Amino acid sequence: MSGTRMLAIGGFLLAFVLFAVVEWAARREGSRIPTLGDVCAQVMRYEVGPVPVGRIGLFGFWWWLGWHFFAR
Template identity: 50%
Template sequence: MARHAVLGYLAWAVVFGALFALEGLALARGGAASGHPTLSDTARAVMRYPVGRWALFALWLWFGWHTFVRGWHFLLRDGQ
């Protein structure tokens, strides 16, 4: 495996680890009442508005495309 791929996986592991640590901290301290909003508090605030709902939907589609579909060459054959 190439060195840059390992570094990329390590960077994503650090990002998700930090996200889970912050979520755990917010849940342990009582959520938004303690000044540390959880992910559900943040999503609820964004989804309060239609533009926020569309933005989260677009982000969800983008993430799903890049995670699951982008590398599937057998689904997107170009006549070979």
Template identity: 75%
Template sequence: MTAGQFLVTVLFTAALGLFATVEIASRREGSRVPSLGDVCGVVMRYRVGPLPVGRIAMFGFWWWLGWHFLAR
């Protein structure tokens, strides 16, 4: 494993740990931190006129994620 691969692995692990920490904090009683599901719900409802921009953005994000991590 090269130094670059190691750095990317460490950064992705740190990002996953951060997401898990925020999600755990959001599930505490009386917490004002929104959960990941709440954030996704707000994004999915975003519209500009008749165009569902939030849904298109979420679709594009999942497409990008799948292309970069699952298609290779």
């Protein structure tokens, strides 16, 4: 296995662990950190006039993610 591949796998594992730690901290009693559900809800509510910019951005993110990781 090449060093670049190991670095990429290590980076993704680190990101997953950090995500889990932040989500755990957000769910503690009295925490002021928003959970992932709260953040997604806020993004989905964001609009500029009649245009649902948050929903379009979230759709674009999922499209990009699928294109780069699942379409190959």
